[in-house]
Amino acid sequence: MKNFALIGAAGYIAPRHMKAIKDTGNDLVAALDKNDSVGIIDSYFPNADFFTEFERFDRHLDKLRRESNSRQVDYVAICSPNYLHDSHMRFALRTGACAICEKPLVLNPWNIDGLQEIEKETGQRVNTILQLRLHPSIIALKQKVASSAPGHKFDVDLTYITSRGHWYLQSWKGDDKKSGGISTNIGVHFYDMLHFVFGALQENKVHFNSPTKAAGYLEYERARVRWFLSVDVNDVPDHVRSSGQRTYRSITADGESIEFSDGFTDLHTISYKEILAGNGFGLEENRVAIETVAHIRTAALSALTGDYHPFVTKLVK
Template sequence: MKNFALIGAAGYIAPRHMKAIKETGNELAVAYDINDSVGIIDSISPSSEFFTEFERFSDHCYKLKRDNSKKIDIVSICSPNYLHHSHIAASLRMGADVICEKPLVPTESVLNELIEVEKETGHKVYNILQLRHHDAILKLKDKIAAANREEKYEVELTYITSRGKWYLESWKGDLNKSFGIATNIGVHFFDMLHFIFGDLVESEVYYTGETKAGGYLEYDKARVRWFLSIDANDLPESVKGKQPTYRSIDIEGEEIEFSGGFTDLHTISYQEILAGRGYGLEDARFGVKTVEYIRHAKDVVTDESKLHPYLSKFLLG
């Protein structure tokens, strides 16, 4: 059994990490968040220590190092995106390995800095790249590899996850903290595309806004029109009123809808990490590079045929 600490315990994604810690037979020993709306801890690990100040949290973790049976083995990080780098580095220096939510860091230079901290401390950072564990994605990857065809696949990626007005009022609506829609909700989808279709050849960005973004990505094996949105009005009529989220990959008219089974992937990710098969910093590099480029690209439509249908309707009517 390993002892876990959790940074960002009051966040949206934290309960999935708490559940994964419990379901893998480990102990949530201490948690931290500046907000104290963390009553869910009682259903996971009621004896956990909890702090609302990072200094007290880190001091407590340092003291635990004196007892090998109580020291923190792994810190799970669910804090706002812009704090990931600082929290990862601090956790490594505490003498713990790290499991961090996406997006791991905003730029490749920050990723390289964390590689140096790994070397200095002898501890390891793992990224949650949960779509690499989704059964439908694994089957698709195997199917594409087995086909071994020369021509590239024509693909449409659609991800719509309904969010209320709170989203833009929170840190997620602040570009300096979330790094925008494509980074905050898109990075693991771009990683998934790389996982299935190989290295990136070309990237174009056609629109980036507060609630949606879209563009074109070309990989070794595919040409992908992508569309991301947090606006419920963008949901297809077939799912409106039935589910708040729609995840789809359409490959030349064959749709793979992979919304189901998504919430259980954190436990699988933890199982793989604890078994020594987790995805580290180098595995995260592709996604980091992709979203870094997207954030700095200018919105220019070079070829209307490359527009995702949802984006074409939005831009061209």
């Protein structure tokens, strides 16, 4: 059994990590969050020590390490705001633990280089949650691409609209310096998936970018991709919104829909099983996706061409 610590226990994604730790037969011994609305811990690890101050959390983990007792931490799971991931991974490695970090790994690609140096210094490893690589539908798509005619490029449309309320722009997620913007905050998994399935990135154009939506064109070895992301409920198609749904997700390849709405329930647990078996996704697997979102965040808007996403038509009129 391995011992875990958790940074960011009050957020939306933390319960998935708690469940994964429990489902894999391991123990959460300590958790940290500046917010104390963390009653969810009782559903998984009621005996876990909890801290609202980083300094006390740091001292506690160091004490467990120095005492070399049965509660010494082996892994630190990181679910903190995006801009803190880099610092918290460095802390985990220097504490003598491996890290398991939520997306996005970091905001800038050069941070990956620094983390690789600390991995070498400490002998510990950074693992990341790239759960779409483990989704059966995505694996099947990758196999389809691999078996298709050599040189064929798929025409892909990716649309992801996940409505958020007025709180979104008032939180750290609405601050580009902290979240990386919408393409980083809700899009980075999709960009990683596209690279995983379709190969090396060859072109990256940005057609629209705002705090609540973004669109552009990506070209990979095996695909031409038009993409659109939004947190604005008004972008949800009328026929979907009329049924009460506030989220819309669509991926088509050569006109054929890729259905992957289901199958997400246990992907964090599967990710943890792979990490514990030594098969986790490391720093380098994240580089292309992080380079992609960093470019989208800083690039000037490209002139519209015939490659733009249909949703952009409504935005530029």
